[in-house]
Amino acid sequence: MTQTSIETDVAVIGAGPAGLFAVFECGMLRMKCVVIDALDAVGGQCSALYPEKPIYDIPAHPAIDAGALIERLEAQAAPFTPLYLLGRRVETLAREGEGPEGRLVLGTSGGDVVRARAVIIAAGAGAFGPNxxxxxxxxxxxxxxxxxxxxxxxxxxxxxxxxxxxxxxxxxxxxxxxxxxxxxxxxxxxxxxxxxxxxxxxxxxxxxxxxxxxxxxxxxxxxxxxxxxxxxxxxxxxxxxxxxxxxxxxxxxxxGLSTELGPVAEWGLGLDRHHVAVEPATCATSMDGVYAIGDIATYPGKLKLILQGFSEAAMAAHAIHPRVFPGEALHFEYSTSKGVPGGH
Structure with a gap:
């Protein structure tokens, strides 16, 4: 199998709602993303299990079908041109070098080698199937x-x-x-x-x-x-x-779903009942440079809501910024004043 080597700022594992919004949040901070998902299409469970199921707790949407939500999240991320590696699973995660020049190296089941300054795990509850x-x-x-x-x-x-x-x-x-x-x-x-x-x-x-x-x-x-x-x-x-x-x-x-974390369980991330424990303020895991958001992440007071995953995506992106741009002060700007590439 021929290996493809890819350099990026952030590797996002999981293309569900939280993962897609993480691409947007990272993009707003000028960080490029590679998104890896075992499914053949973006959307995670929203696309694979219930694309026509209405969701009622997305702000500003009294009701929105899961599939439509994914389409809009994908469109929101599009200006930042993420690279999607779909239909492949992350098999290995290792560190290469230390300090600002160090990289996290991910190996996929498709033979890709992705080198990133940071990793966001947004893998939902892991691989899933029905009970x-x-x-x-x-x-x-x-x-x-x-x-x-x-x-x-x-x-x-x-x-x-x-x-x-x-x-x-x-x-x-x-x-x-x-x-x-x-x-x-x-x-x-x-x-x-x-x-x-x-x-x-x-x-x-x-x-x-x-x-x-x-x-x-x-x-x-x-x-x-x-x-x-x-x-x-x-x-x-x-x-x-x-x-x-x-x-x-x-x-x-x-x-419900029968879930298993797969290779994630072998990465030494400090599991808590099949979830990854994180710092609530940054979503950082026990492994330097690795963050977890969405359903896979746990901390005291955690709510399993899509909107909480969105918030965690923003917190993780801001926590990662100093790793990608060391020494550069981050001056927060509202999207209403900053805009997005190609936006108004």
């Missing part, structure tokens, strides 16, 4: 598209009977969204209280009271009925073993 329910014959229905773990296009569910299992934000948000296109939506949860945002849970209860959504509570998934690839019904059971079959064309189990 699958233990149902007989599940693989066949997955292959046939009758059991899915994400909604890529809402229109694909028009006129279908959809069963959604889970009690978190994904289950509640998609129930509220899909009821507008599906023939029927049934939400399965083992307890009356949902773990979703209180406003969303209240909207679901109101929709159920109007007959727009059916709540199967307290039930849990018990079995699948069909020809092995196409569903006809999902069998539910109470904790006492009472069962009932709900007619269905599609089952969406939203039981």
């Amino acid at each position: 699958r329910p233990p149902l007989e014959g599940l693989a066949g229905y997955e292959a046939g598209g009758a059991v899915r773990y994400l909604v890529a296009r809402r229109e694909e569910y028009r006129g279908k009977r959809v069963v959604i299992a889970g009690g978190g934000d994904s289950a509640v948000d998609w129930a509220l969204s899909l009821k507008e296109v599906a023939a029927k939506v049934t939400v399965v949860h083992r307890r009356p209280k949902f773990r979703a945002a209180p406003e969303s849970a209240a909207r679901l209860d109101a929709a159920a009271a109007r007959g727009e959504v059916e709540l199967a509570i307290p039930y849990q998934l018990h079995g699948l009925e069909g020809d092995g690839t196409s569903l006809t019904a999902v069998v539910l059971a109470t904790l006492k073993g009472e069962t009932k079959a709900v007619p269905a064309d599609v089952l969406l189990p939203f039981y």
